[in-house]
Amino acid sequence: SSSAPAPRVCVVGSGPAGFYTAQHILKHHNGAQVDIYEKLPVPFGLVRFGVAPDHPEVKNVINAFTQTARLERCAYYGNITVGRDVTVAELRQAYHAVVLSYGAEDNRVLGIPGENLSGVYSARAFVGWYNGLPENRDLKPDLSCETALIVGHGNVALDIARILLSPLSLLRKTDITDCSLAALACSKVKRVWLVGRRGPLQVAFTIKELREMINLPGARPVLNPADFTGLENAIKDAPRPRKRLTELMIKTALEKPGEKTVEVQAAATQAVAPREWGLKFQRSPQEVLPTADGRRVRGVRMALTHLEGSGDSAKAVPTGDVEELECGLVLSSIGYRSLPLDPSVPFNTQRGIIPNSSGRVEGVPGLYCSGWVKRGPTGVIITTMNDSFDTAQSVLEDLQVGVLDVSASREGFGAVGSILRSRGVHPVSFSDWEKIDAAEVARGKAAGKPREKIVDPQEMLQLIGH
Numbered sequence: 001s002s003s004a005p006a007p008r009v010c011v012v013g014s015g016p017a018g019f020y021t022a023q024h025i026l027k028h029h030n031g032a033q034v035d036i037y038e039k040l041p042v043p044f045g046l047v048r049f050g051v052a053p054d055h056p057e058v059k060n061v062i063n064a065f066t067q068t069a070r071l072e073r074c075a076y077y078g079n080i081t082v083g084r085d086v087t088v089a090e091l092r093q094a095y096h097a098v099v100l101s102y103g104a105e106d107n108r109v110l111g112i113p114g115e116n117l118s119g120v121y122s123a124r125a126f127v128g129w130y131n132g133l134p135e136n137r138d139l140k141p142d143l144s145c146e147t148a149l150i151v152g153h154g155n156v157a158l159d160i161a162r163i164l165l166s167p168l169s170l171l172r173k174t175d176i177t178d179c180s181l182a183a184l185a186c187s188k189v190k191r192v193w194l195v196g197r198r199g200p201l202q203v204a205f206t207i208k209e210l211r212e213m214i215n216l217p218g219a220r221p222v223l224n225p226a227d228f229t230g231l232e233n234a235i236k237d238a239p240r241p242r243k244r245l246t247e248l249m250i251k252t253a254l255e256k257p258g259e260k261t262v263e264v265q266a267a268a269t270q271a272v273a274p275r276e277w278g279l280k281f282q283r284s285p286q287e288v289l290p291t292a293d294g295r296r297v298r299g300v301r302m303a304l305t306h307l308e309g310s311g312d313s314a315k316a317v318p319t320g321d322v323e324e325l326e327c328g329l330v331l332s333s334i335g336y337r338s339l340p341l342d343p344s345v346p347f348n349t350q351r352g353i354i355p356n357s358s359g360r361v362e363g364v365p366g367l368y369c370s371g372w373v374k375r376g377p378t379g380v381i382i383t384t385m386n387d388s389f390d391t392a393q394s395v396l397e398d399l400q401v402g403v404l405d406v407s408a409s410r411e412g413f414g415a416v417g418s419i420l421r422s423r424g425v426h427p428v429s430f431s432d433w434e435k436i437d438a439a440e441v442a443r444g445k446a447a448g449k450p451r452e453k454i455v456d457p458q459e460m461l462q463l464i465g466h
């Protein structure tokens, strides 16, 4: 009824999960107020800090998120780390419902000797570096070697390979940070191997990203035809995306340089391409090998594997044989990982998720989750959208049937704001962000880039007079 207090909902994290959850609740409940809290001063999570700079079209979702943030019943509070500046318990006191959408801020580790040698980086850190994530801005990856090895066969691995091998002229027009562009300009890397434990039928990347890599100007694909024998048959009844992806790999493996039927011109230039990349299958990294002085990486020893079972559930089992591959740069791209936020929130350490059903956190009424922290760090933005709508639906249902008691009003940011003030924490509003945004766009303009990201949070805060 109109006299009932407005439900106040709090969302933690401003990535796709946070924004899609907020959007769905606001759209389907015309009284709800949704406040989004974000750790960084700037919004949008991995859309800003994960999605590759040369994929600007993927970032168009930012337009929809911006519309949501500008709604009167929505507020954005950046520069607030939940769990440190304000606790989940304090948020639950102030809001009728709290949705945790804080993503996956850590990475899985290989867990092998030599992993900490200089020249070994996690994909997460490397991606954060070229995308201007504040915590990775000083990574300074050493690109003075000719061969890089990426562990992993997913889209993030392909993103990294593409960034390492792309002509500078292509990257220069993107929102890649100035500092990483300068480092890539001096890069000696001309060969990139992508290594996976399993076979071609188990790769996790998708066809669009593979095709982009195959067509990358100045870089030649090197695939071993022997890796693909018999696969034509094996994929006869496979789902269509898997089938097409495998067919593209087979076609590329069998093609001799210069033999391409389409894009003859491109093929001709690729035959003499100064750079190359390839996929290596059924190899499981055992040890990162050090240089003689013990300080840097000089290669990786890998166990050869055979597959037990088939399809997605195939398991890689070491055959006993090993192989060493020389490289001066190792990037491990074997997945992101969520961390527990607060001892009061249940967390399944093994699966790296908050245990939930349809986004309702197990055993904690009024607490919800969405996105990567709900289902694990896989899936594209659309997957995250659907999953967030599902969580939002749970919140709406619980509001409707009275599981969430809205008879008593909650203060929302009124209460949280005082807590933050008492702790000397200054939130960044959405219009503050729009000032930072405008400054970035202006800085990029001179260089012909869509934006030049500000990578220092202090500088962001200064810009808005904090």
Ligand code: FAD
Pocket: 012, 013, 014, 015, 016, 017, 018, 037, 038, 039, 040, 043, 044, 045, 046, 047, 049, 050, 051, 052, 055, 058, 080, 081, 082, 083, 101, 102, 103, 104, 105, 127, 156, 159, 336, 341, 370, 371, 372, 373, 378, 379, 380, 381, 382, 384
């Ligand atoms: P995130 O996007 O990580 O958002 C979580 C947010 O929570 C972050 O802003 C974070 O700062 C904030 N946060 C964390 N901790 C706290 C805290 N304690 N308090 C407050 N806030 C906090 N998908 C595509 O569709 N196309 C692509 O091209 C694509 N490229 C990708 C490239 C990379 C390298 C990666 C890693 C992913 C890519 N994805 C892509 C997948 C897509 O980014 C994810 O599906 C999506 O971002 C997950 O959304 P999320 O909101 O759960 O997490």
